[in-house]
Amino acid sequence: MQWGGGGESGRGMGRLWLLLTAMVVLLAWELAGEASRPQPNVSLWVLDHQGQQPPEKGALSTVTAESLDEQVSLGLKAHPVWLRLRVVGALPGQRLVLSNPLVQGVELLVCDDSGCRPVARETHFADDPGLAAALPQFRLPVATNELLLRVETDQAIRFNVQVLDDVDLHRYWRDLLLGQGLYFGLIAGLVIYNSLLLFSLRDTNYLWYLGFLSGAGAYFLCQNGLLLLYFPQMGARLNEALLLTALSVISICGLQFCRRFLMTARQDPRVDSLMRWLCWLLALAAAIAWLLPSFLTVVFYSLLGVLTLTAFLLSSVRGLWRGFRPAQWLLMAWSVLVVGVVLLLLVTYGLSPHNFWTLHGFQIGSALEAILLSLALADRISLLQRERETLLEEKARLHGMSYLDGLTGVHNRRYLDEALPAAVAQAEVSGRPLSLIMLDIDNFKRFNDGWGHAEGDRALQHLGKVIEEVVRDIDPVCRYGGEEFVILLKERDEHQALDIAERIRKGLATTPLTLLTGEQVLLTCTLGVAKRLEGESASALLRRADQALYRGKYAGRDRVVLNASGGVASTTS
Numbered sequence: 407m408q409w410g411g412g413g414e415s416g417r418g419m420g421r422l423w424l425l426l427t428a429m430v431v432l433l434a435w436e437l438a439g440e441a442s443r444p445q446p447n448v449s450l451w452v453l454d455h456q457g458q459q460p461p462e463k464g465a466l467s468t469v470t471a472e473s474l475d476e477q478v479s480l481g482l483k484a485h486p487v488w489l490r491l492r493v494v495g496a497l498p499g500q501r502l503v504l505s506n507p508l509v510q511g512v513e514l515l516v517c518d519d520s521g522c523r524p525v526a527r528e529t530h531f532a533d534d535p536g537l538a539a540a541l542p543q544f545r546l547p548v549a550t551n552e553l554l555l556r557v558e559t560d561q562a563i564r565f566n567v568q569v570l571d572d573v574d575l576h577r578y579w580r581d582l583l584l585g586q587g588l589y590f591g592l593i594a595g596l597v598i599y600n601s602l603l604l605f606s607l608r609d610t611n612y613l614w615y616l617g618f619l620s621g622a623g624a625y626f627l628c629q630n631g632l633l634l635l636y637f638p639q640m641g642a643r644l645n646e647a648l649l650l651t652a653l654s655v656i657s658i659c660g661l662q663f664c665r666r667f668l669m670t671a672r673q674d675p676r677v678d679s680l681m682r683w684l685c686w687l688l689a690l691a692a693a694i695a696w697l698l699p700s701f702l703t704v705v706f707y708s709l710l711g712v713l714t715l716t717a718f719l720l721s722s723v724r725g726l727w728r729g730f731r732p733a734q735w736l737l738m739a740w741s742v743l744v745v746g747v748v749l750l751l752l753v754t755y756g757l758s759p760h761n762f763w764t765l766h767g768f769q770i771g772s773a774l775e776a777i778l779l780s781l782a783l784a785d786r787i788s789l790l791q792r793e794r795e796t797l798l799e800e801k802a803r804l805h806g807m808s809y810l811d812g813l814t815g816v817h818n819r820r821y822l823d824e825a826l827p828a829a830v831a832q833a834e835v836s837g838r839p840l841s842l843i844m845l846d847i848d849n850f851k852r853f854n855d856g857w858g859h860a861e862g863d864r865a866l867q868h869l870g871k872v873i874e875e876v877v878r879d880i881d882p883v884c885r886y887g888g889e890e891f892v893i894l895l896k897e898r899d900e901h902q903a904l905d906i907a908e909r910i911r912k913g914l915a916t917t918p919l920t921l922l923t924g925e926q927v928l929l930t931c932t933l934g935v936a937k938r939l940e941g942e943s944a945s946a947l948l949r950r951a952d953q954a955l956y957r958g959k960y961a962g963r964d965r966v967v968l969n970a971s972g973g974v975a976s977t978t979s
């Protein structure tokens with residue numbers, strides 16, 4: 407199989423660079439916005455304390471284990487985590503805001519000499535319960551800055567602690583939504599575009615790609631708290647189950663896409679069965695996320711994530727190795743995803759700080775990947791299209807060849823057997839004339855015997871050329887038998903047919919054949935002409951032309967004979 411061509415690939419690269427440039431500009435803008443935001447004045451320590459209840463009074467200062475900045479990244483924890491907070495200079499009305507909607511079991515306690523009391527979690531921000539659900543937040547108590555924060559979640563513990571007034575919170579949320587708007591705009595555009603392609607091309611690859619896109623959209627709706635924004639009553643637990651299910655959908659659709667795209671079932675059966683197994687495990691993981699949610703589920707997902715990425719990369723590298731050019735897009739797409747997933751895993755296990763890149767790396771990777779997969783599909787479709795065209799051309803060529811005579815290049819008897827009845831039927835309907843000329847070289851046996859069979863072949867080719875010089879391109883010339891030719895003359899009456907026959911006769915008689923020895927000889931031929939009579943069949947017409955030819959031979963050869971009707975013939979010489 408030939409996987410050639412490169413024009414579309416170049417155009418695809420151009421589009422990709424444009425997009426990358428646009429993304430870099432947006433990132434720079436986002437980072438600039440980050441820098442201009444007022445920094446919260448918060449100090450944080452992780453307490454070496456486990457359990458549901460806060461540490462005993464007086465133990466706060468002794469259990470201090472680790473000092474943090476406001477960007478918390480502690481990874482997966484099987485138990486609740488206690489953080490000690492000191493907020494300096496909090497103004498009345500300011501809120502303590504945690505940036506991650508996935509952290510659950512968040513409690514804030516204010517502590518003094520008499521003990522610790524919970525601070526009620528805000529359920530509304532500017533009359534909006536959604537925003538308060540998407541960003542866990544507490545109104546800071548005035549006149550105290552000793553606080554305890556308890557977080558218990560199955561997900562990685564990562565969030566920013568920010569002290570914001572209403573204006574800052576609005577701005578923070580607006581920036582977040584702007585970035586999300588760009589992402590979801592891109593996903594929606596790709597979904598619409600590829601849905602149209604799915605309907606027009608009916609290629610299941612597009613179905614899996616759409617599943618992949620939808621899964622990615624759903625995942626980030628959950629991860630960024632956008633679902634909670636619109637359905638705050640849903641709760642963080644349900645949000646998390648949906649998030650993990652979306653992760654399964656992304657992975658399963660990605661694997662199925664990969665299998666079909668690279669045709670692994672046929673081309674790479676071992677990798678194909680690995681991918682099929684992974685699909686089942688991912689479906690099982692989604693069920694566990696709903697039935698037995700725990701931090702172990704997230705560990706299971708991490709493992710499956712690594713295996714899925716390995717399968718993606720392995721199948722694409724092997725596809726490229728086999729010479730399937732569109733696999734390069736796939737490889738590029740998975741490589742981008744690998745970066746995003748590695749960032750996600752690092753932060754999930756508390757191995758990297760919580761910052762813009764670790765927070766949004768997976769999302770940026772997924773956006774780039776969605777585009778690259780779309781380009782991969784386009785490349786594959788154009789490649790298959792070109793192959794199909796080449797095949798059709800080849801088929802047409804072979805089909806044409808099966809109707810041609812190998813020696814002379816004119817049509818063969820098979821062609822005449824199909825074309826003559828069709829021409830007769832057409833003439834019957836239209837009432838237009840139809841004529842036939844049947845001819846052969848005179849005393850050809852003697853020629854063959856005298857000059858040899860090879861020269862005889864050249865004589866047949868010579869006659870073919872002479873005929874083709876006389877007749878129109880649209881009048882098919884056929885080699886009917888060994889040395890007999892038939893010319894089908896549509897919409898020609900007997901006068902026109904006689905004229906053509908006579909020109910052929912004279913043409914052959916005056917155009918010498920140059921033999922292989924260099925000698926020149928003149929050949930003659932005899933031609934029988936018949937015009938179709940009303941209601942006459944193809945075979946009857948052919949028979950009458952043959953009769954005319956026979957009569958020409960009988961009358962002395964080198965002449966044209968017309969079979970005017972049943973048995974009457976007129977002769978020209």
Ligand SMILES: Nc1nc2c(ncn2[C@@H]2O[C@H](COP(=O)(O)OP(=O)(O)OP(=O)(O)O)[C@@H](O)[C@H]2O)c(=O)[nH]1
Binds near residue numbers: 846847862889959
């Ligand atoms: N070189 C060559 N000879 C062929 C081919 N097909 C048929 N022939 C020869 O054509 C000759 C036809 O001979 P006949 O049917 O006796 O006809 P003829 O000698 O031309 O005599 P008339 O047709 O009566 O003028 C035979 O010798 C065949 O071998 C071919 O493809 N190549």
